[in-house]
Amino acid sequence: MSLRKFITSGIQDVLDSKLGGLSGNKQQQQQQSNNSSSSLNSNHQPPQQDYNMNPGGYPNQPYGNAGYRGMPPQQPGYGNAGYDPYGQGQAPYPGSGGGGQPPYPGGNQGGYPGQGGAGYPQPPQYGFAGNQQGGDYPPQQPGYPQQHHNQQPSYPPQQSYQQGGPQGGFFPNQGYGQPVMIGTPSLFPVPGFNANADAEVLRKAMKGLGCNNSKVISVLCQRTNGQRQEISKAFKVMYGKDLIKELKGELHGDFEDLILALMDAPAIYDAKQLYKAMDGLGTKESVLIEIMTSRTNAQIQQVRDAYKMLYKKDLERDLIGETSGHFKRLLVSLCAGGRDESNQTDPLRANQDARRLYQAGEKRLGTDESTFNAILASQNFNQLRMVFEEYQKVSNHSIEKAIEAEFSGDVRDGLLAVIAVVRNRPAYFAKLLHDSMKGLGTRDNDLIRLCVTRAEYDMADIRNMFQSLYRTSLENMIKGDCSGAYKEGLIALVNGNRG
Known part of the structure; x- marks a missing residue:
């Protein structure tokens, strides 16, 4: 063999060796690919990834309620042991009187004119919203404007006002998730206000x-x-x-x-009125009853916050210190601001509660006051109206007659006020207005408070009810009892700004 052929043969051997190795690798890779494809087709799933190595992504989560990996577990619902009176799938508040937001009510609600504008005209607000970001005050009630400690609380947020409702109604206390509890005011936001x-x-x-x-x-x-x-x-x-x-x-x-x-912002004004009613010798229980029985949950909470801000005192403690017995317990229940504010009704439960009230009062020697307190201070207005109807059937007379027979003093007046507000709020306030002016002299503080606090909520309804009940207009009665600019100012509030 010549030198040239020897060199050529050596090069060929080297090339065959190298190319044969590459060909073998390709065949091995092709076999692995075929095996992987076969595995994917048989299981219909991609190969499992290692979620424990997940830099920059969501951390591993256990399977949640929906069975979806990567989602945090669902939190339990709030309120009424999971009962959802709003039909939204989850209970409405962790503390608010209505709809899906942390409560209150820290909230204006209406209330006053709010649920919640400054003052009761809630968020959603009566007014005082406290420290909504934490601290000493509870969370904001839905609908009420957020306030800071250096701001005056107020019930009604202007942006929450609903116009053009039924019969042109205006609902300054209507907020997110809250029922409209009041009717037609006399004062509306002025268009083109400057x-x-x-x-x-x-x-x-x-x-x-x-x-x-x-x-x-x-x-x-x-x-x-x-x-x-x-x-x-x-x-x-x-x-x-x-x-x-x-x-x-x-x-x-x-x-x-x-x-x-x-x-004054409405929550501030109510707080001042409560303090004045308890200050000094004696207590004006009628003022405590009027305010505590007729405000929404959000408004009650905002009054409590305003009271603490103004006087560095706790409203509930002052109520306990100034009242006693079952009247004290009723006020403490109302001050908690925990009434059901949904519109749900249960006829069977209403019948059972009516029988419970009958058994706790007329059917026994003595009275189980706690049963009356538990039902009248906690249930929503629609449900209570149904309870009152059932009580009439069970006892053949009204719930009012039973309370007048079984209770006395301030607790009787407080329970009757709750029932009056539930049955017909405008009639309740019309009677208070009439009482402030009847007889010799005028109880001016009561007259002022009633006109100021109802003007942005239901004064038009109260005015109409007054005419129906007493066969004279509220304006005429004010003219007969008051004079001068004071008279003209009251009449301006009663008649309102829409003629």
């Missing part, structure tokens, strides 16, 4: 000698509480003066009391 222009009118009314009370009435008695708060702020910005201090210096007597009451 806080600077109103502040200028007030400045001119108080400039110089004397005060033009008619101008003050035309502004402050024709605006909602939220708009009054804006006017107060604009006045300070424009003139460097505090509007409330200016009003105190210019106004006098009952008219001054009326205007200053209008300038």
